[in-house]
Amino acid sequence: MKAWKAELVLILITFIWGATFSFTKIGLMYASPLQFTFFRFSIALFISLIIWGKTFLKIPKKHFISGAILGLFYAGGFILQTLGLNYTTVTKSAFITGLSVAFTPFVYKLVENKQISSFQWLAILVVVFGLWLLTNPKFDSINLGDVLTFVSTFFWAFYIVYLNIFTDEVRDFKNTMQIVVSQFLVVFVSSLIGYITFEAHSKINFSTELILALLYNGIIATIVLTTIHTSVQKYTTPIKAALIFSLEPVFASIFAFIIFNELLSTVEYFGAFLMFLGVFISEFGSLLFIKKKRTKVN
Numbered sequence: 001m002k003a004w005k006a007e008l009v010l011i012l013i014t015f016i017w018g019a020t021f022s023f024t025k026i027g028l029m030y031a032s033p034l035q036f037t038f039f040r041f042s043i044a045l046f047i048s049l050i051i052w053g054k055t056f057l058k059i060p061k062k063h064f065i066s067g068a069i070l071g072l073f074y075a076g077g078f079i080l081q082t083l084g085l086n087y088t089t090v091t092k093s094a095f096i097t098g099l100s101v102a103f104t105p106f107v108y109k110l111v112e113n114k115q116i117s118s119f120q121w122l123a124i125l126v127v128v129f130g131l132w133l134l135t136n137p138k139f140d141s142i143n144l145g146d147v148l149t150f151v152s153t154f155f156w157a158f159y160i161v162y163l164n165i166f167t168d169e170v171r172d173f174k175n176t177m178q179i180v181v182s183q184f185l186v187v188f189v190s191s192l193i194g195y196i197t198f199e200a201h202s203k204i205n206f207s208t209e210l211i212l213a214l215l216y217n218g219i220i221a222t223i224v225l226t227t228i229h230t231s232v233q234k235y236t237t238p239i240k241a242a243l244i245f246s247l248e249p250v251f252a253s254i255f256a257f258i259i260f261n262e263l264l265s266t267v268e269y270f271g272a273f274l275m276f277l278g279v280f281i282s283e284f285g286s287l288l289f290i291k292k293k294r295t296k297v298n
Helices: 003-027 033-057 061-084 090-098 100-112 118-135 144-167 173-199 208-235 238-245 248-260 266-297
Strands: none
Touching: 003 208, 003 238, 003 248, 033 061, 033 173, 033 208, 061 090, 061 144, 061 173, 090 100, 090 118, 090 144, 090 248, 100 118, 100 144, 100 238, 118 238, 118 248, 118 266, 144 173, 144 208, 144 238, 173 208, 238 266, 248 266
C-alpha cells in the first residue's frame, strides 16, 4: 500500500474515533470510567476470540510478545487517561492527550534513531498551537488528573512508534489478527485489575444508551478500527500517524455538534483549521519546497 493511501485510511479511522468521545460521554452517565473500559474490552476480546480464536491459539511467540507489549502501552495510555478524567476536565484531558503528537518524534528518535524533517517539526508546532486554541484548557492549577493524563501521552507515543516496528514485516492477515487479539487480551486483564482495584463497589446501570455506547466503542472503535490501524500504519511514519491522530478532537467536536448540538467558538474553529494546516504541512511541505526550488533553478 502506498503511503498516501495508508494516511487517508488513518484519517478515516481518526474521524470515526472522534465519535467515541460522544459515546463515552453517554456511557459514563451510567457506568464509572473503568467499568466502561472493562466492558468495552470484554466485548472486543469476546467477539475477537469467537471469530479468530483458532488462529489466535496458533500464535507464534514473536507475535504474542509484540501484541503483549503493544497491549501494555495501549492499556497504560487508556487506563491512565480514563483515571485522569476523574480529577481533571475534559478540555484539559483532550489537550494533554493531544500532546502525544509532540512526544512521538522524541520517542521515534530514541527508539529508531531517525531524523525528523524541519517541515514535520513545524507541523507539530502548528498542530499543538491549534490544539490549544481548540480545547482552550485552563491550567490555573495542576492536579492528579493532569499528571496521570500527561503520563498516558508517553504510553500513546511509544504505542505509535512500536506499532510500526512490530508490524513492519507482517503481511499475513492472520498474523495481524494474532497481534490485535493479544493487545485486547492484555488491555482486558489490565482494565479488570484496575476495575477491581479502584471501582469494585461502583454501581452500573445497563441502560439501552450504555449498551449502544459499549457496542459502538467495543466493536466499531476497537475491533474494526484497531484491526485496520494495525494493518496500515506501517506504510507511513509514526510522526505522520501521530499528526493525523491529533485531529481526533476536531472530529470529536463535529460529532458533539451532531449529537449534543455543541457549537465551537470562532477561536476554536481557527484552532481546528490550524490543526488541519499542520497535517497539510507535514504531508506536502517538503514537496512544495522541492517544487519551488526546482522552479527557481529552471
